[in-house]
Amino acid sequence: MTSHAAIELRGIDKSFGSVQAVRGVSLRIEHGSITGIVGENGAGKSTLMSILYGLYRADAGEIRVEGRPVEMTSPRDAIGQGIGMVHQHFMLVDSFTVLENLILGAEGGPLLAGGLAAARTELARLAHEYGLAVDPDARVADLSVGEQQRVEILKVLFRGARILILDEPSAVLTPQETDRLLQILRVLRDRGVTVVLITHKLREILSVTDTVIVMRRGEVVAERATSKTSAEELAELMVGRKVRFSFDKAPVRAGEPRLVARGLSLVDGRRVRVLDDISFEVRAGEIVGVAGVSGNGQTELLQVLSGIRRPTGGTLEVCGRRVDADHPADPAEMRELGVAHVPEDRLRQGLVPAFLASETSILGYQDREPFCHNYLLDGPAVGKHCAELMERFDVRPRTPGLLSSSFSGGNQQKLILAREMARHPRLLLVGQPTRGVDIGAIEFIRRELIASRDAGCAVLVVSVELEEILSLADRILVMSGGRIVGEVAAADADERTLGLMMTGARAA
Numbered sequence: 226m227t228s229h230a231a232i233e234l235r236g237i238d239k240s241f242g243s244v245q246a247v248r249g250v251s252l253r254i255e256h257g258s259i260t261g262i263v264g265e266n267g268a269g270k271s272t273l274m275s276i277l278y279g280l281y282r283a284d285a286g287e288i289r290v291e292g293r294p295v296e297m298t299s300p301r302d303a304i305g306q307g308i309g310m311v312h313q314h315f316m317l318v319d320s321f322t323v324l325e326n327l328i329l330g331a332e333g334g335p336l337l338a339g340g341l342a343a344a345r346t347e348l349a350r351l352a353h354e355y356g357l358a359v360d361p362d363a364r365v366a367d368l369s370v371g372e373q374q375r376v377e378i379l380k381v382l383f384r385g386a387r388i389l390i391l392d393e394p395s396a397v398l399t400p401q402e403t404d405r406l407l408q409i410l411r412v413l414r415d416r417g418v419t420v421v422l423i424t425h426k427l428r429e430i431l432s433v434t435d436t437v438i439v440m441r442r443g444e445v446v447a448e449r450a451t452s453k454t455s456a457e458e459l460a461e462l463m464v465g466r467k468v469r470f471s472f473d474k475a476p477v478r479a480g481e482p483r484l485v486a487r488g489l490s491l492v493d494g495r496r497v498r499v500l501d502d503i504s505f506e507v508r509a510g511e512i513v514g515v516a517g518v519s520g521n522g523q524t525e526l527l528q529v530l531s532g533i534r535r536p537t538g539g540t541l542e543v544c545g546r547r548v549d550a551d552h553p554a555d556p557a558e559m560r561e562l563g564v565a566h567v568p569e570d571r572l573r574q575g576l577v578p579a580f581l582a583s584e585t586s587i588l589g590y591q592d593r594e595p596f597c598h599n600y601l602l603d604g605p606a607v608g609k610h611c612a613e614l615m616e617r618f619d620v621r622p623r624t625p626g627l628l629s630s631s632f633s634g635g636n637q638q639k640l641i642l643a644r645e646m647a648r649h650p651r652l653l654l655v656g657q658p659t660r661g662v663d664i665g666a667i668e669f670i671r672r673e674l675i676a677s678r679d680a681g682c683a684v685l686v687v688s689v690e691l692e693e694i695l696s697l698a699d700r701i702l703v704m705s706g707g708r709i710v711g712e713v714a715a716a717d718a719d720e721r722t723l724g725l726m727m728t729g730a731r732a733a
């Protein structure tokens with residue numbers, strides 16, 4: 226055992242304009258350990274790791290790797306120091322094979338002196354050593370999300386990384402894939418790799434890490450041995466107050482149907498039937514949850530219900546109006562009917578990264594009073610509206626004039642939710658409401674969704690988090706293979722039964 230830490234940070238500071246993202250951070254990460262980094266949205270976790278990986282330059286402070294002070298001016302420097310990072314959004318080329326992706330960017334490296342054959346041998350060795358089985362000749366586009374993530378990890382190991390940083394790796398995974406990932410992280414640690422894991426999921430922190438570092442408002446506020454802490458303590462350290470993990474709901478008082486789907490279907494451009502004979506209702510004053518392994522039609526269902534895609538068959542009635550293949554309605558018309566939509570993919574469909582937060586806060590509603598008069602946008606009114614939403618939904622920083630892309634992921638999500646919920650919609654469609662969101666904000670968002678339901682809104686929530694569906698929904702629909710394969714009252718459901726229904730092992 227060496228006396229040096231794998232990584233030591235001393236007095237790291239980083240500001241973006243007037244926002245101090247990281248302040249005076251000093252920490253040690255020990256060899257062959259799994260260290261978790263937790264903290265609220267915007268606490269500075271990703272910024273700190275981006276500094277370590279050479280994506281950002283620190284304004285002040287020192288980085289030591291294996292006891293040596295190092296300058297990180299680019300990811301190339303970090304890779305040279307044996308540090309690799311797996312991002313939440315994968316950086317693979319879809320049309321290339323696994324092997325081609327692996328060597329992309331490593332051309333000219335020592336391994337490639339032996340050509341493709343040597344790379345293939347090395348890939349097989351790494352896959353075997355770390356339990357990361359993938360087909361080297363498969364096209365990345367044909368792999369599942371979990372497999373793609375394994376390729377990302379292999380890519381980092383292939384470049385010789387001994388220190389692996391993962392930024393919210395499970396945000397895109399199913400529960401089964403997440404378990405598999407945690408198992409892989411344990412193997413990596415046991416083989417001497419140092420792992421740093423950023424996640425909002427305290428279950429993962431408690432199950433896999435050795436040490437947890439808690440950040441709040443840019444600072445490290447606590448460090449704990451995982452075996453000596455609990456979800457409750459970590460939550461309180463992160464948020465600065467006690468967090469409730471579950472809450473009581475008033476009994477459901479469902480009113481008139483706001484959404485009625487009968488035999489709805491969607492055949493896509495490849496002639497695949499992605500929605501097949503879908504029939505269900507959502508009534509005023511209830512929350513209907515859609516559970517399922519991602520990729521089983523939930524995304525397409527939300528797209529059809531919000532007017533983004535036109536169904537190819539069946540009937541759909543929303544807020545009393547037919548809006549199906551024979552009576553098409555686009556998203557703007559849906560909004561007119563009182564439909565609000567929080568899309569699953571916030572970066573592509575929820576906001577425009579290059580727009581200001583104030584512009585994001587009215588996206589889709591920009592031609593309405595009080596934001597627009599005589600075709601002219603009223604800047605001060607938009608700014609005021611955005612500032613109010615930011616205050617109510619605790620979006621940080623409270624700066625309407627900042628680019629949407631400058632907000633942390635969780636704060637972007639809060640801004641989109643604020644925009645859609647502020648309209649007091651009649652029907653609220655929400656995809657993955659708390660993906661990438663910290664636990665304080667999860668509590669807040671769930672409370673707001675329940676308040677909307679109690680105020681008479683019809684709410685449809687699609688989530689891959691069964692715990693989320695169980696804590697929010699009054700009724701649960703289970704989707705598999707583009708069909709609704711079961712329906713249960715939330716009171717009669719548990720994670721195990723839903724899991725079995727999702728995989729088709731049990732019918733409702």
Ligand SMILES: Nc1ncnc2c1ncn2[C@@H]1O[C@H](COP(=O)(O)OP(=O)(O)OP(=O)(O)O)[C@@H](O)[C@H]1O
Binds near residue numbers: 266
């Ligand atoms: N490129 C940037 N330009 C301006 N501000 C930024 C930039 N990147 C991050 N910030 C700000 O720095 C702060 C820290 O953000 P960071 O992304 O590090 O938080 P985080 O803890 O990773 O949050 P999350 O859990 O939501 O991903 C936030 O206030 C964020 O708005």
